[in-house]
Amino acid sequence: MSDFTAADVAKLRESTGAGLMDCKKALVESKGDSSKAVDILRARGVASAAKKASRDAKDGVIAQHVQPGAKVGVLVEINCETDFVARNETFKAFCDDLARKLSSQATVESLEPERVAAVAKIGENIKVARFVRFEVSGNGMIAAYIHTGAKVGVLVEVGAKNEASVGLEEFKQLVRDITLQIAAANPTVVSRDQLAADVVAKEKEIAAEQVKNKPPQAIAKIVEGKMEKFFGGVCLVDQGFVKRNSEVTVKEHVAGVAKQLGDELEIRRFVRFQLGETSAAA
Secondary structure, eight states: OOOOOHHHHHHHHHHHOOOHHHHHHHHHHTTTOHHHHHHHHHHTTHHHHHHHTTSOOOEEEEEEEEOTTSSEEEEEEEEESOHHHHTOHHHHHHHHHHHHHHHTTOOTTTTHHHHHHHHHHHOSOOEEEEEEEEEOOSSEEEEEEEOTTSSEEEEEEEEESSGGGGGSHHHHHHHHHHHHHHHHHOOSBSSGGGSOHHHHHHHHHHHHHHTTTSOHHHHHHHHHHHHHHHHHHHBGGGSBOGGGTTSSBHHHHHHHHHHHHTSOEEEEEEEEEETTOOOOOO
16 A cells, blocks of 8 residues: 555645645555655646646637537637637647537546646646537527637527428528627627516616606607617627628528528527637527
8 A cells, every 4th residue: 555644645735736636646656755746747747737727817719619410519718828829729729629529528527637738738727718518409500600810709509490491501501690690799698588677677777867858758769769779789689680781680581591491490599708708608
């Protein structure tokens, strides 16, 4: 049996910043020799990775992976310290591989050894900030879009009533266009019924306050107009469709494609990640 105590493990962990299990394994391998254990941890890059963990990782990329068949997809934000590394091909390959593995239901915890290895190889702190995994329910497809520079990314699920529609180019083009819409126009929800009641009430209150000196008979109409403008900013289906210069709304465009296909189409959910921002799936 290796000659070391829990106190030895704690001391090694404190001096190197390495994980508890890594410290235990290193002490087992070194037969309780703390200095050799430090060398083992350093050789594996674990100690240096832990020390780098205290450094800010404010740059990075948004990465994605959609599995063949477009039924499962992942969007992930991975941070590093500098833009130089964010543009590094080794870092980008690591991020793409991480997204692929997360799409297959790997956990961030299970991929920790790979993160640690990447820190040792690249020389900067790297962390997985957040990720979202979508899987299609029923008929539909998942699509992703990463904007130039990889600082903004989108993941979306669009559904269809008829399975045959999903394989048609018109449907696929619609889904691609929706990802571009979300990236460009930055909605927060799919439709207005997903907005919290208190958010809507607050907007109405603000709109009414702005026109409180108007004639009473005009206030309701003005507030209604302001609310429509608000919905058109934050609700995806109420936004002007960017690709057609906002001549129609996204809802109208989706309805047009649905009519063309003889089907019922629905934008079910989306998430938009911007580097460094907090985001939630809609």
